[in-house]
Structure formats: C-alpha cells, structure tokens
Amino acid sequence: MQDITRLILPDVREHLAQGDHEDVARELERLHPADIADILSHLDPEEGAALFLALSPKDRVDVFEHLDESVQVDLVERVGRGPMVEVIEALSSDDRADLIQALPEETRKEILPLLAQADRNEVRRLLSYPEDSAGALMSTEFAAIPPDITVREALESLRRIAPSRETIYYIYVLDENQRLVGVLSLKDLVLAHPDDRIQDIMTKDVIEVRVDDDQEEVARAVEKYDFLAIPVVDDLGRMVGIVTQDDVMDVLKEEATEDAQKMAAMEPLEASYLRSGFFELVRKRGTWLVLLFFGELITSQTLAAYESTWSSLAILVALIPLINSSGGNTGGQSAVLVIRSLALGEITPGDWFRVVLREIGQGLVLGMILALVGVCRVLFWGDAGNVVPEMRLALAVALSLLTVVTLGAFLGSTIPMVFKKLGMDPAVMSNPSLSVTMDILGMLTYFNVVRLVLQI
Amino acid sequence: MQDITRLILPDVREHLAQGDHEDVARELERLHPADIADILSHLDPEEGAALFLALSPKDRVDVFEHLDESVQVDLVERVGRGPMVEVIEALSSDDRADLIQALPEETRKEILPLLAQADRNEVRRLLSYPEDSAGALMSTEFAAIPPDITVREALESLRRIAPSRETIYYIYVLDENQRLVGVLSLKDLVLAHPDDRIQDIMTKDVIEVRVDDDQEEVARAVEKYDFLAIPVVDDLGRMVGIVTQDDVMDVLKEEATEDAQKMAAMEPLEASYLRSGFFELVRKRGTWLVLLFFGELITSQTLAAYESTWSSLAILVALIPLINSSGGNTGGQSAVLVIRSLALGEITPGDWFRVVLREIGQGLVLGMILALVGVCRVLFWGDAGNVVPEMRLALAVALSLLTVVTLGAFLGSTIPMVFKKLGMDPAVMSNPSLSVTMDILGMLTYFNVVRLVLQI
Numbered sequence: 001m002q003d004i005t006r007l008i009l010p011d012v013r014e015h016l017a018q019g020d021h022e023d024v025a026r027e028l029e030r031l032h033p034a035d036i037a038d039i040l041s042h043l044d045p046e047e048g049a050a051l052f053l054a055l056s057p058k059d060r061v062d063v064f065e066h067l068d069e070s071v072q073v074d075l076v077e078r079v080g081r082g083p084m085v086e087v088i089e090a091l092s093s094d095d096r097a098d099l100i101q102a103l104p105e106e107t108r109k110e111i112l113p114l115l116a117q118a119d120r121n122e123v124r125r126l127l128s129y130p131e132d133s134a135g136a137l138m139s140t141e142f143a144a145i146p147p148d149i150t151v152r153e154a155l156e157s158l159r160r161i162a163p164s165r166e167t168i169y170y171i172y173v174l175d176e177n178q179r180l181v182g183v184l185s186l187k188d189l190v191l192a193h194p195d196d197r198i199q200d201i202m203t204k205d206v207i208e209v210r211v212d213d214d215q216e217e218v219a220r221a222v223e224k225y226d227f228l229a230i231p232v233v234d235d236l237g238r239m240v241g242i243v244t245q246d247d248v249m250d251v252l253k254e255e256a257t258e259d260a261q262k263m264a265a266m267e268p269l270e271a272s273y274l275r276s277g278f279f280e281l282v283r284k285r286g287t288w289l290v291l292l293f294f295g296e297l298i299t300s301q302t303l304a305a306y307e308s309t310w311s312s313l314a315i316l317v318a319l320i321p322l323i324n325s326s327g328g329n330t331g332g333q334s335a336v337l338v339i340r341s342l343a344l345g346e347i348t349p350g351d352w353f354r355v356v357l358r359e360i361g362q363g364l365v366l367g368m369i370l371a372l373v374g375v376c377r378v379l380f381w382g383d384a385g386n387v388v389p390e391m392r393l394a395l396a397v398a399l400s401l402l403t404v405v406t407l408g409a410f411l412g413s414t415i416p417m418v419f420k421k422l423g424m425d426p427a428v429m430s431n432p433s434l435s436v437t438m439d440i441l442g443m444l445t446y447f448n449v450v451r452l453v454l455q456i
Numbered sequence: 457m458q459d460i461t462r463l464i465l466p467d468v469r470e471h472l473a474q475g476d477h478e479d480v481a482r483e484l485e486r487l488h489p490a491d492i493a494d495i496l497s498h499l500d501p502e503e504g505a506a507l508f509l510a511l512s513p514k515d516r517v518d519v520f521e522h523l524d525e526s527v528q529v530d531l532v533e534r535v536g537r538g539p540m541v542e543v544i545e546a547l548s549s550d551d552r553a554d555l556i557q558a559l560p561e562e563t564r565k566e567i568l569p570l571l572a573q574a575d576r577n578e579v580r581r582l583l584s585y586p587e588d589s590a591g592a593l594m595s596t597e598f599a600a601i602p603p604d605i606t607v608r609e610a611l612e613s614l615r616r617i618a619p620s621r622e623t624i625y626y627i628y629v630l631d632e633n634q635r636l637v638g639v640l641s642l643k644d645l646v647l648a649h650p651d652d653r654i655q656d657i658m659t660k661d662v663i664e665v666r667v668d669d670d671q672e673e674v675a676r677a678v679e680k681y682d683f684l685a686i687p688v689v690d691d692l693g694r695m696v697g698i699v700t701q702d703d704v705m706d707v708l709k710e711e712a713t714e715d716a717q718k719m720a721a722m723e724p725l726e727a728s729y730l731r732s733g734f735f736e737l738v739r740k741r742g743t744w745l746v747l748l749f750f751g752e753l754i755t756s757q758t759l760a761a762y763e764s765t766w767s768s769l770a771i772l773v774a775l776i777p778l779i780n781s782s783g784g785n786t787g788g789q790s791a792v793l794v795i796r797s798l799a800l801g802e803i804t805p806g807d808w809f810r811v812v813l814r815e816i817g818q819g820l821v822l823g824m825i826l827a828l829v830g831v832c833r834v835l836f837w838g839d840a841g842n843v844v845p846e847m848r849l850a851l852a853v854a855l856s857l858l859t860v861v862t863l864g865a866f867l868g869s870t871i872p873m874v875f876k877k878l879g880m881d882p883a884v885m886s887n888p889s890l891s892v893t894m895d896i897l898g899m900l901t902y903f904n905v906v907r908l909v910l911q912i
Contacts (some may be wrong), residue, residue: 019575019743021559026538030661031661032661032663032681034680034681034682035479037579038680048746062466066680066682070527105885115528118496141773155646156826158646159647162643162647163647168643168646169643169684171640186625186642186646187618187625187645189573189645190611190614190615190618190624190642190645191615191618191619205486205487205488207488223702223705223709224490224522225488225490226490226522226702227851228625228701229682240533245684245701245702246679247706248705248873249679249701249704249705249708251572252705252708252709252712253708253800256708256712256715256716256796257796257800259712259716260712260715260716260795260796261789261793261796262717262794263716264719264788264789264791264792264887265785265788265789266592266792267791269793272800272802273793273794273796273797273802273803273811274797274802274803274807274810274811274814278814278818281818282818282821282822282825285786285789285818285822286822286825287828288785288789289782289785289786289789289822290825290826292781292782292785292828293778293781293782293826293829293830295462296777296779296781297777297779297784297833299777299778300774300775300777300778302769303773303774303776303777304770307770307773307774309771310773311767312488314760314763314767315735315760315772317759317763317766318756318757318759318760318763319748319756320759320776320777321752321755321759321776321780321895322749322753322755322756324777325748325749325752325755325888325892325895326745326748326749326752328888328891329721329744329745329888329891330741330745331541332720332721332887332888333721333722333744333745335720336716336717336719336720336730337717337725339716340712340713340716340717341728341729342728344709344713344726344728346730347729347730351730354730355729355730356732358730361733361734362737362738362741365738366738366741366742366745367747368743369738369742369746370746370749372739373746373749373750374749377753378755385622388712399861409867431720431788431887431888432781432784432788432887434787435624435781435784435785436781439777439781452655
C-alpha cells in the first residue's frame with residue numbers, strides 16, 4: 001500500500017510546483033481516498049493545502065476523513081473558510097465534533113458561526129460528553145425505523161436515508177419515545193419476506209452501552225460480541241448514537257500506544273511521534289525522568305548508608321547491578337502480564353489472590369534459577385575468599401536474589417491491581433518506576449542479608 | 457457486561473450440579489452467545505462440557521465461536537465426537553482450520569476423517585499457508601457474483617447464499633476465471649435500480665491483499681481504508697478469501713499484547729495469563745531473565761575493573777544507580793516511541809536520520825535537565841569535598857549524565873530501526889535489554905569521565 005504513495009509522491013510534488021492542478025487530479029484519480037490522504041500527509045503544509053484544493057468537493061470530504069487530526073487542523077488554517085466549511089458540514093457528526101475540539105480557540109470561534117444551526121447544536125452536545133466516553137466517540141447518524149412497519153416499507157425508508165447514515169448494516173427499532181426496543185441487520189431485512197412486520201423479526205434483547213460508559217468498555221463490548229456497531233443510549237434509555245467498529249479499532253490502537261508509552265514512563269503523546277513538538281516531547285519525557293531520578297537518589301542514599309558494609313569488600317559493590325536488575329526485570333514481567341490481562345478483561349482486581357499466589361510461586365522459582373547462576377559466579381570470582389568465606393558470600397547472594405525476585409513478582413503484580421481497584425490506570429505502574437522501587441528495596445534487602453549472613 | 461456473567465454464574469453452577477439441564481437452558485435463554493461463552497469459560501472443564509451439551513445444536517455453534525482457543529480444545533476433548541463434529545462442520549472455514557491446528561496430534565487424527573471431504577480439503581489448504589499470513593487468517597465464505605447480471609438477480613443470488621457466508625455486506629465480482637474485477641457493498645445494491653447491471657455500478661479499482669502477505673500488513677490495510685473486509689487473492693489474481701474487521705481486531709489485540717510482553721523481556725504467551733501453564737511461564741520468563749543476568753554480570757565485571765577509581769570515594773559508588781537508571785530510562789522511552797511508530801506505520805527505517813537527529817537533540821536536553829538535578833545533589837552531599845573538590849565532582853557527574861542520557865536516546869531509537877531494517881521484530885529490543893546495555897556503557901562512561909575530570 002505504502003509503495004503506491006512513495007511512487008506517486010515526487011510526480012505530485014512536481015505538478016503542484018508547476019501549478020498543474022489538472023495533472024494533480026489526474027494523477028490521483030484512481031487512488032483510494034485513504035491513499036490520497038497518505039500522500040497529502042507526506043507533503044509540506046502549503047503543498048498539502050494546494051493538493052486539497054485541486055480535489056473535487058466530494059473527494060475533499062472523503063480524503064479529509066482519512067487524515068490525522070493534526071493534519072486536519074493544519075488544513076483548516078490554510079484552506080479558505082468557504083471550501084472548508086463545506087467539508088466540515090459534510091463530515092460525520094463524531095468526526096466534526098472531534099475536529100472542532102482540536103482547533104485552536106481562535107479558529108473555532110471563527111468556524112462555529114459559519115456552520116448550520118443544527119450542526120452547531122450537535123457539535124456542542126457531543127462536546128459536552130466527557131472525553132473518552134461513549135458519547136464523545138459516537139456518531140449520531142444511525143438508521144432507525146419504527147416497529148410497526150413492514151420489511152418492504154423499511155427497505156424503502158432505508159433507501160431514502162442511507163446516503164446520510166454512517167452505516168445501514170444495523171437498523172435500530174425505536175418506539176415513539178425514541179427508546180431502543182429492537183435491532184436487525186440489513187442481512188435480516190434482505191432475507192426476510194417483504195410483508196413481514198419489523199416487530200416480528202427483530203432481535204429484542206439489544207446489547208447497548210450508555211452514553212457515559214468509558215471508551216475502553218465500549219471497545220471491549222464491540223469486540224466481545226463481534227458487532228459492526230453498538231447502540232448508545234442515554235439515562236432514559238433513548239437511543240442517541242452508535243459507535244462503529246472502525247472507531248473501536250482506533251480506540252484499541254490509541255490505547256495500546258498510550259499504554260506502551262505509560263509503561264515506558266512517559267506521558268502519552270497526543271499526536272504521532274514525528275508531529276509532536278520537540279519541547280512537548282521534552283516535557284512529557286522529562287517530568288517522569290526527573291521523578292525517577294529523585295527515586296534513584298533514594299537508592300543512592302540507601303547505598304551510602306551501608307558504606308560500612310561494602311567499603312571493605314569490592315565484590316559486594318560489583319554485585320549491586322545484578323541484585324537491582326533482577327528484581328526490576330522480574331517485577332516488570334509481572335506488571336506487563338497483569339496490566340495486559342486487566343486491559344483485555346481476562347482478570348479483574350477480584351482475582352488478586354489467585355494472581356498473587358501464582359506470582360509468588362513464579363518469583364520463588366525464577367529467584368532460585370537466578371540464585372543458582374549467581375552462586376556459580378561468586379564461587380568463581382576468585383578473590384572474595386580473602387576477606388569472607390566464599391560459601392557464606394554465595395549464600396548471602398542467593399538469599400538476596402531469591403528475596404528480591406520474589407518481592408519483584410509480588411509488587412509487580414499487586415501494584416497494578418491496586419491501581420485498578422482504586423480506579424487509577426494500571427499502566428502508570430511503569431517498568432521504570434517499578435525498577436526504582438525495586439532498586440531501593442533491593443539495596444535494603446541485599447545489605448541486611450549480607451550483614452546477617454557474613455556478620456559484617 | 458461482565459456483571460451479567462457474575463450474577464448468573466452461581467445459579468448455573470447449581471443447576472449443573474443437580475443435572476437440571478432444562479433449568480440451565482432457561483437461565484441462558486436471553487443471553488447473547490458471547491455471554492454464554494463467557495460463563496462457560498469461568499466454569500470447571502467438566503461443568504463447561506455439561507453446559508455445552510445442555511445448549512441447542514444451533515446455540516452450540518454460536519457459543520463455540522466466541523470461546524478462546526484453549527477452551528475450545530478442552531471442549532473437543534470432553535464432549536462426544538458426534539455433537540462435536542456437527543459443531544466443527546458448522547464453523548466458518550478460518551475458525552475451523554485454527555481449531556484443527558490447535559488440537560493435539562492424536563485428537564486431530566481422530567477428528568479429521570469424521571469431517572466431510574470438502575471441509576477436510578479446505579482445512580488442509582488453509583493450514584498450508586504460513587502462520588500469521590493473510591491466507592491463515594482468511595475465511596473462504598465470501599459472497600461472489602458475476603459482472604453481467606442485474607441488481608435484481610444479484611439480490612436473489614445473495615438471498616440464496618447469505619446464510620452460509622461470513623458477510624454479505626461486501627459482494628465481490630469475479631470473472632469466469634475467478635479473478636477479482638470489482639466490488640460493491642450491500643448498501644450500493646439496495647440503493648441501485650433493480651435493472652442496473654453489476655458491471656456498471658461496481659467499483660473497479662479493488663484494494664486487495666495477497667495470500668502470503670503478513671497479517672500485520674493486512675490489519676494495517678483494513679484499518680487504513682476503514683473496510684469491513686478485505687479480499688485476498690492468490691498469485692494468479694484469483695480471489696480465495698476475505699479477512700474481516702473482527703479478525704483484524706483480534707490481530708491488533710494479539711500483537712499489542714505480544715509487543716508489550718516482548719518489550720518487558722519475555723517470550724510472548726500463546727494463551728491468556730491464567731490459562732498458561734506455570735512452568736511454561738517460568739520458561740518464557742526465565743530464559744530472558746537469565747540472559748539479562750549474564751548481561752549484568754558484565755556490568756559487575758566492569759564495576760570491579762574500576763575498583764581503584766571508586767574504592768577511595770563512597771559517593772562515587774552511591775551515584776552508580778543514578779547514572780545507570782538515567783541512561784536506561786531515557787533509552788526505554790526512545791525505544792517505545794520508535795517501536796510504536798514503526799508498528800503504526802508512522803515511520804519507516806528510511807526515516808532513521810530524521811529520527812536519530814531528533815533523539816540526539818532530546819537526549820542532550822533531557823541530559824542537561826538531569827545533570828542539573830545531579831549537580832545540586834552532589835553539591836549538597838556534604839562530605840565529598842574531603843577527598844576531591846566538590847565542583848569537579850559535580851562536573852564529572854554532569855558530564856556523565858549528559859553522555860549516558862544522549863547515548864541512551866541514540867541507541868534506544870537506532871537499535872529498533874536496525875532490527876526492523878534487518879527484518880527482525882523491533883519489539884524484541886526490550887526495555888530490560890536496553891537497560892543492561894546502558895548499565896555497561898554507563899559504567900564505562902562514568903568511570904572514565906571521573907578519572908579524567910578528577911584525575912584519580
């Protein structure tokens with residue numbers, strides 16, 4: 001797919017430079033709007049605006065829908081108000097609201113009055129839902145019919161409304177109070193007898209989400225039931241919108257990226273990496289790095305406090321990175337297992353006891369394996385025996401590793417579950433913050449075990 | 457959603473224990489098959505098999521499709537061959553092939569001969585495609601029509617074949633050689649005039665994937681074009697299957713989990729966390745932990761080699777965790793940014809220079825920030841001045857932090873891109889393996905800078 005873009009890009013650039021708008025249009029004629037959007041995103045902002053204006057009004061809408069939000073905002077600023085308002089009015093309600101929200105204050109104030117009254121009210125209503133809720137994700141263009149018409153009448157009604165609906169593959173049956181009483185698919189309609197009544201063939205137990213449900217919950221439902229779309233109802237059971245499978249796919253993708261960034265200890269980016277500002281990146285990374293740095297200052301302090309223990313014995317210092325990294329790495333594995341399982345709904349905080357038992361078991365076995373390697377290393381170190389008996393040192397290292405690794409597995413699995421229970425995001429328990437915690441606990445464990453076993 | 461399951465589960469258990477199959481059926485009557493699957497997965501294997509047999513033959517198929525593979529395999533082993541073969545025959549071709557592949561050798565040999573000849577051949581053909589390819593993911597039940605019929609004839613043909621097709625929302629137009637020449641949606645058909653010819657209203661530039669394309673590529677295409685399904689063609693351009701949006705959602709979910717596990721340094725699990733064997737977990741985690749442990753042994757060795765540098769000055773030892781974690785954390789952030797951007801197709805290895813310049817810039821700025829905090833700490837440490845001038849020590853720490861953090865950003869961004877370029881998985885460059893690398897390089901940098909600046 002991307003190869004197409006790469007092949008055509010230089011030609012498009014040249015035509016644009018020469019102002020040959022017809023050649024540009026010819027070059028793009030047979031491409032899918034998503035591919036044109038791809039090309040547009042790879043152009044300089046000015047070239048992009050020129051290409052956009054070279055498209056037919058219909059194509060502009062189709063291409064615009066496939067652009068990243070940051071490119072969309074750029075275009076709104078560069079393209080004249082006239083053609084832009086036409087595009088914005090033609091967007092689906094959810095895309096329109098997202099765009100308006102992403103615009104700079106100033107531009108938003110200019111654009112809003114140019115929209116039709118009904119669209120403006122709808123934007124306001126959609127923007128009033130909390131971010132990341134079903135309401136903020138949904139589109140209001142769904143296909144609805146009353147329960148007491150025939151299949152033939154339903155198909156006729158669909159023909160009329162289809163062009164303005166996000167999908168007509170699911171048709172929702174609403175009573176006179178807009179309450180959702182049934183659902184059927186276009187496939188059901190096509191297969192049914194033209195004289196059948198809708199209320200007799202519709203599915204009555206409709207699975208729905210509420211307008212204030214979290215988008216992750218919505219995504220999980222769509223995925224679980226393999227729906228093309230899920231209906232969204234308000235507090236009174238009235239249907240207000242649908243969330244479609246492609247919206248859900250965007251949510252899943254976005255959440256996976258955000259989780260990965262959080263787990264690597266940084267504030268999630270809003271735009272893509274290359275489109276994020278340099279100092280925005282510095283801020284989102286730096287805040288966490290400085291916090292972690294302060295954490296490691298405590299490790300330093302701990303280390304300094306045990307100077308009398310390690311100052312006489314070089315090998316004790318040399319083994320510090322082993323102890324610290326073993327606890328951190330094991331904890332990181334436990335955390336990622338629990339965080340992903342929570343995200344996929346495979347486990348809930350209610351499974352805490354079962355998970356923690358399992359992780360303590362894992363920690364003990366993994367700790368023994370690492371302790372074995374560690375003991376071998378100590379016994380072959382060579383010069384430790386001058387000061388303390390090698391076997392004792394090996395015992396101290398083994399005990400430390402076992403404790404630290406088990407502790408890592410325990411904390412790595414428990415902390416994300418506690419976070420979840422408290423309604424916080426488990427992914428914030430990042431690998432690095434766990435490492436800092438384990439460094440501090442590792443040093444405390446290590447030196448106390450050493451003091452105890454070696455009697456120094 | 458999950459609340460339903462939790463509420464009903466105890467009742468279902470009780471009815472099962474008492475052998476009241478009719479009560480079980482009544483309890484589940486109004487539930488969606490996905491919810492019944494959810495309940496079944498939370499039962500003991502024997503209870504699960506009993507519940508499965510209490511369902512009607514039609515429900516068995518619907519519920520089975522929503523079960524995780526490991527639960528499916530369990531059921532095949534426990535439920536009698538007769539009812540099971542009925543279910544397997546009714547599955548869609550892709551689900552059937554996946555199940556057959558997941559069965560233990562022995563069971564597979566028993567089941568295969570019980571299937572109809574045509575199904576058996578199809579399973580063999582689907583299993584012959586490489587794992588994670590479009591061919592292994594696709595279903596062969598798509599709706600196809602010839603180009604020279606009318607819309608009315610097409611709708612009639614659809615009514616006949618619909619029940620056995622995975623989706624009829626996209627209808628593919630094939631010529632007499634099964635080559636894909638066009639596509640239209642059910643919406644197009646419903647909106648068209650009954651006497652229109654298919655070839656006049658179909659879309660001719662069909663976007664397709666090839667049977668040996670990687671599943672990630674397929675997922676990216678479906679996502680990019682917002683398709684409900686994408687056609688799969690063989691080397692001769694003949695259409696052989698479709699990959700639907702819900703298959704793609706499963707791929708995305710699976711890849712996100714696998715990437716997260718790889719980035720936390722463990723071999724990805726095949727089943728969910730709670731369903732993975734205890735010692736399978738130990739192996740998948742232990743292998744990496746031991747490898748990382750060996751890596752940290754090199755850090756120990758490096759540390760030991762510089763004993764003469766640090767033995768006289770406690771603060772030098774105390775600062776080790778600061779230096780090491782700063783490099784590792786910054787590198788981890790860079791790695792996750794690059795790995796996710798590569799996964800989303802936002803950057804390619806061709807963008808290396810641009811990305812690396814950016815990351816070196818990030819490293820320098822972030823390094824300066826951390827150096828500033830580090831310098832403050834050193835100046836307020838209190839007792840370093842006894843041995844070396846405090847300002848000099850502060851300078852050494854600042855220079856080390858700046859170097860290590862920049863190096864971390866450089867390696868964290870470069871290594872995943874090199875891996876990608878070499879055709880390897882960039883996510884294998886995990887946070888922990890980067891930490892080990894940065895620990896070793898951190899120690900080398902730190903002690904050499906200290907020697908140079910402090911002249912010890």
